[in-house]
Amino acid sequence: MASTSTTAGEQAPGLQSQLMTLNLGPQHPSTHGVLRVVVTLDGEEVVEAQPDIGYLHRNFEKIVEGWALPGVVPFSDRNDYLAAIANEVCVCDAIETLGEVELPDRAKWLRVLFAELQRIISHELWYGAFGMDLGAFTPFLYGFRDRETGYLLMEKATGARMLYAYNRIGGLRNDVTDAWLKELEGYLDFMEKQAFPEYMKLLIENEIFVMRTKGTGQLTREQAIAWGASGPVLRSTGLPWDLRKKRPYLVYDQLEFDVPTGTNGDNYDRAMVRMLEIKESIKIIRQVLRRLPDGPVLAKARAAVRPRVGEYYARQESPRGEVGVHLVSNGRPNAYRLKWRAPTFSHLQLVPLMCRGVKMADMIANLGSLDIVMGEVDR
Amino acid sequence: MSLPRTVWNTVKSLVVGHAVTAREIATRPITVFYPEEKPEFPTGSRSVPVLKVNEESGYINCTSCGLCERTCPPGCIEITQAVDPATNKKKPWPHLYTLDLSHCMVCNLCVEACPFDALEMLDVPELATYQVQDLKFHKEQLLDLWKTGKAIRIAEGQPMPSK
Amino acid sequence: MNDVLAAVLEALAVLTYVALNAFVLIWLERKIAGHIQRRIGPLRVGGPGGSLQSLADGIKLFSKEDFRPGGRDGIIWWLAPLVSMTPAVMVFIAIPFGQHLIIHDMNIGLIYITSITSFGLLGVFMAGWGSNNKYSLLGAMRAGAQLFSYEIPAILSTIGVVLAAGSLSLETIVAKQSAHWFLFPQILGFIVFYVAILAETNRTPFDLAEAESELVGGYFTEYSGIRWAMFPFAEYGTLFTGCALATTLFLGGWHGPLFLPGWVWFLIKTYILVFIAMWIRWTLPRVRIDQLMDLGWKFLIPLSLINILGTGAYIALVR
Ligand code: SF4
Ligand code: SF4
Numbered sequence: 131m132a133s134t135s136t137t138a139g140e141q142a143p144g145l146q147s148q149l150m151t152l153n154l155g156p157q158h159p160s161t162h163g164v165l166r167v168v169v170t171l172d173g174e175e176v177v178e179a180q181p182d183i184g185y186l187h188r189n190f191e192k193i194v195e196g197w198a199l200p201g202v203v204p205f206s207d208r209n210d211y212l213a214a215i216a217n218e219v220c221v222c223d224a225i226e227t228l229g230e231v232e233l234p235d236r237a238k239w240l241r242v243l244f245a246e247l248q249r250i251i252s253h254e255l256w257y258g259a260f261g262m263d264l265g266a267f268t269p270f271l272y273g274f275r276d277r278e279t280g281y282l283l284m285e286k287a288t289g290a291r292m293l294y295a296y297n298r299i300g301g302l303r304n305d306v307t308d309a310w311l312k313e314l315e316g317y318l319d320f321m322e323k324q325a326f327p328e329y330m331k332l333l334i335e336n337e338i339f340v341m342r343t344k345g346t347g348q349l350t351r352e353q354a355i356a357w358g359a360s361g362p363v364l365r366s367t368g369l370p371w372d373l374r375k376k377r378p379y380l381v382y383d384q385l386e387f388d389v390p391t392g393t394n395g396d397n398y399d400r401a402m403v404r405m406l407e408i409k410e411s412i413k414i415i416r417q418v419l420r421r422l423p424d425g426p427v428l429a430k431a432r433a434a435v436r437p438r439v440g441e442y443y444a445r446q447e448s449p450r451g452e453v454g455v456h457l458v459s460n461g462r463p464n465a466y467r468l469k470w471r472a473p474t475f476s477h478l479q480l481v482p483l484m485c486r487g488v489k490m491a492d493m494i495a496n497l498g499s500l501d502i503v504m505g506e507v508d509r
Numbered sequence: 510m511s512l513p514r515t516v517w518n519t520v521k522s523l524v525v526g527h528a529v530t531a532r533e534i535a536t537r538p539i540t541v542f543y544p545e546e547k548p549e550f551p552t553g554s555r556s557v558p559v560l561k562v563n564e565e566s567g568y569i570n571c572t573s574c575g576l577c578e579r580t581c582p583p584g585c586i587e588i589t590q591a592v593d594p595a596t597n598k599k600k601p602w603p604h605l606y607t608l609d610l611s612h613c614m615v616c617n618l619c620v621e622a623c624p625f626d627a628l629e630m631l632d633v634p635e636l637a638t639y640q641v642q643d644l645k646f647h648k649e650q651l652l653d654l655w656k657t658g659k660a661i662r663i664a665e666g667q668p669m670p671s672k
Numbered sequence: 673m674n675d676v677l678a679a680v681l682e683a684l685a686v687l688t689y690v691a692l693n694a695f696v697l698i699w700l701e702r703k704i705a706g707h708i709q710r711r712i713g714p715l716r717v718g719g720p721g722g723s724l725q726s727l728a729d730g731i732k733l734f735s736k737e738d739f740r741p742g743g744r745d746g747i748i749w750w751l752a753p754l755v756s757m758t759p760a761v762m763v764f765i766a767i768p769f770g771q772h773l774i775i776h777d778m779n780i781g782l783i784y785i786t787s788i789t790s791f792g793l794l795g796v797f798m799a800g801w802g803s804n805n806k807y808s809l810l811g812a813m814r815a816g817a818q819l820f821s822y823e824i825p826a827i828l829s830t831i832g833v834v835l836a837a838g839s840l841s842l843e844t845i846v847a848k849q850s851a852h853w854f855l856f857p858q859i860l861g862f863i864v865f866y867v868a869i870l871a872e873t874n875r876t877p878f879d880l881a882e883a884e885s886e887l888v889g890g891y892f893t894e895y896s897g898i899r900w901a902m903f904p905f906a907e908y909g910t911l912f913t914g915c916a917l918a919t920t921l922f923l924g925g926w927h928g929p930l931f932l933p934g935w936v937w938f939l940i941k942t943y944i945l946v947f948i949a950m951w952i953r954w955t956l957p958r959v960r961i962d963q964l965m966d967l968g969w970k971f972l973i974p975l976s977l978i979n980i981l982g983t984g985a986y987i988a989l990v991r
Contacts, residue, residue, distance in 0.1 A: 150806060152806050152807075158888060171806075171810075173813070174810070174813075174814075174961055197582045198580075198582070200580075200582075200618065201580075201581075201582025201583075201616075201618065202582075204582065204614055204616035204618065205582060205583075205614065205616075207614075208614075261957060264957035264958060265876055265877070265879065265957050265958025266876070266955070266956060266957035266958070267705075267709075267954065268530060268708055268709055268954050268955060271709035271710065271711070272533075272709070272710075275539060275710055282551070285550075285551050285554055286551040286553075286669060287669060288669075289551075289553045289554055289555040289617070289630070289663075289669065290554070290555055290615065293614070293615075295614070295615070295616040295617055295618075298665075301666070302666075303617070303621075303665065303666075304553075304663060304665075304666070304667065304668060304669050305666060305667060305668040306668055306669070307668040307669070310668075310669075328529050331525045331526060331528075331529050332526050332529045332530070332955070333526075333957065335522050335525070335526075336522050336523070336526050336956065336957065337518060337519040337522045337523065338523075338877055338956055338957050338958075338959055339957050340522075341959070341960075341963055342957060342958075342959065342960060342963075426666055427666055428665055428666040489960055489961060489962065490810070490886055491880075491886055491958070491960045491961065492960065494886050523956070526955050526956065527951060527952070527955050529955075530708045530951065530954060530955045531951070533707075533708055533709070533710055534704075534707045534708050536710065537710075538706070538707065538710050538711055538712045539710045539711075540710070540711050540712060542715070
């Protein structure tokens with residue numbers, strides 16, 4: 131039986147109140163896919179929130195053990211389906227390192243370009259979804275509107291909207307045309323001049339938004355580190371930990387950009403960090419456009435990749451945090467073991483911590499501010 | 510912050526927010542009336558790999574070599590080689606060629622693997638059916654599908670052709 | 673006999689108008705939402721702009737399965753939609769659409785309206801309690817707290833007008849505004865009243881009772897078909913009457929500068945207020961329950977008290 135309420139002291143004698151257990155999800159408007167959160171409520175207040183995962187489990191890690199490595203790359207798109215490029219680049223990095231494939235220069239730059247474009251698109255969606263969690267429906271469609279333009283660009287370059295299957299071991303499947311690069315520049319201009327100020331004015335600077343997010347869902351830096359948080363969730367606590375800066379991969383060491391950080395680690399800071407990251411990504415893409423070298427995009431000697439015996443942990447900064455691939459190879463064309471580190475898996479474990487004692491509405495906001503993608507959590 | 514300041518900030522941010530939505534009311538909608546009005550897909554947009562008919566010979570190019578079958582990661586291609594019933598010898602074309610679109614992840618790897626230019630990627634995504642079994646396409650169906658859209662095969666490392 | 677006939681005719685007129693009005697408002701809301709979001713909204717059913725969409729939806733809702741949740745509190749669950757719809761209809765009786773265009777001019781019109789609208793809460797509460805659903809219950813609890821605390825500023829903010837007009841009869845109040853509207857002397861009162869209306873009709877930023885992202889559907893989660901339809905019906909009815917009341921009290925009712933019939937002026941003003949409410953709904957995020965309470969008790973009530981004080985002082989000094 132549920133115990134009596136924690137506020138028993140305030141009650142009239144003889145009255146008894148009970149805690150209420152609510153199954154939030156797996157079908158609920160704001161659980162971002164198929165997440166179930168078992169919430170124990172005391173009226174409006176959340177006593178405990180326990181996320182329950184596994185509804186989207188697809189056995190990714192086991193399945194790919196039986197596949198030749200080139201097939202793993204398109205399949206990895208399905209993990210974090212909102213940032214497919216980040217997955218592909220990461221898994222390619224692991225395979226290329228173990229297979230000793232040298233990447234052509236242009237491929238490196240283009241990978242950076244696509245990863246950053248993907249970051250913009252992903253944060254646009256997050257912006258909309260977070261607005262929706264706070265009850266504002268219109269930002270969601272504005273986010274979608276601009277994301278759709280971005281996806282069209284992606285489709286023109288890669289042939290698919292979301293699950294690109296664009297990276298190959300040793301580079302990229304297709305080159306991009308100059309016309310496409312021009313179009314991309316137009317999109318960046320639009321984002322910078324029109325869409326971004328609109329996002330800020332409509333939601334982020336709105337007093338109600340500030341009221342709702344400031345001071346809620348607060349995390350200290352120690353907590354964030356202890357629970358393995360990364361990406362915007364960690365940076366919002368003030369730690370400028372960005373793998374693009376701290377462990378530069380591809381050509382990030384030749385690019386100039388800032389790492390936005392927050393101070394309080396609350397929902398507002400997380401929102402702010404993500405919004406500023408859109409700006410930084412635009413800056414990075416502009417630099418790439420200026421310095422993009424010519425040449426092939428696909429390495430020659432890559433047929434029949436046979437990674438050497440050994441293991442390698444590749445990690446990169448996806449829009450959500452550190453995505454990592456631990457590849458163990460015994461010299462066969464398929465992986466002996468492939469462990470996927472999903473950033474939002476760690477972030478989801480923060481939910482019980484963040485949601486103890488908050489109001490029901492703030493719990494939804496906390497969940498939204500972590501930017502959870504269930505495809506990646508459940509794999 | 511003092512109270513008047515808070516009030517002023519609140520009012521200002523509310524007005525600014527409403528100005529954004531007011532401006533958007535006045536602009537043109539961006540949606541497409543889907544069944545009547547179809548969006549244009551960029552060239553090279555992928556929906557399903559299909560078998561292609563060679564314009565010169567009028568036959569399909571596939572020699573039933575089985576490379577695509579072996580490359581496909583989820584294993585959704587199944588090929589049975591044609592056999593001459595009289596001599597019991599294998600013939601260089603497929604007797605059966607089945608592609609299970611319900612498993613296919615449209616990754617393009619089979620198209621890249623085919624050494625005989627027999628597969629192409631179709632750009633017609635409207636393939637939804639009520640039954641999963643209907644997504645199993647046979648040789649003839651794949652050929653029919655090939656005729657419905659602008660299937661292309663883009664050489665590796667080359668840019669996507671623009672319209 | 674004549675009295676009965678007149679009463680029946682009046683009831684019919686009100687019901688027809690309420691129904692038509694709800695249809696129009698629902699269609700309007702979807703259109704406005706669509707255009708704000710760069711969509712088109714309803715499009716295919718009926719004449720220009722899909723204007724018969726609501727009718728089609730109505731027919732669909734009528735023909736839907738009458739789903740009843742297990743473990744419901746039978747009669748309460750059954751009564752709730754009716755209880756929440758009735759006050760929305762009854763309020764129309766006392767609203768002066770034009771000079772002498774009022775079904776019943778009571779000398780306590782304002783009190784009648786405020787007391788009748790409070791009944792809506794009962795329906796909401798019954799729906800939440802009777803559904804045997806935790807989301808519904810939470811929604812009903814929120815609605816209870818919310819409507820209760822916004823009823824007070826709404827009533828307090830009208831007192832300034834009553835003081836200035838010296839009457840509780842709505843027709844007299846409008847007649848007193850022939851020279852100048854009460855909007856400017858009573859601007860504080862108007863703001864408080866309008867915000868309170870938004871809160872009472874459960875509209876964003878105060879839609880906590882049906883907060884989709886938190887409570888799925890709030891208090892009417894378990895209703896479907898025509899029973900469900902009664903809740904939006906009531907909601908739009910209340911929205912309209914709220915705006916109509918604001919027009920009556922603050923915007924000079926049927927008075928207008930041009931030589932249009934009075935009821936046209938009245939409807940124009942009311943629909944502008946309705947439009948603003950919809951515009952707000954599709955722009956703002958939702959507040960949290962404690963912030964909602966803070967706004968009501970710590971901000972709106974003092975404001976309306978200041979308004980009363982100011983009006984009273986003015987009247988005492990000037991007259
Ligand atoms: S596109 Fe990929 S999944 Fe589909 S049949 Fe070809 S190789 Fe297999
Ligand atoms: S790889 Fe090409 S030629 Fe070989 S079986 Fe497949 S389609 Fe036919």
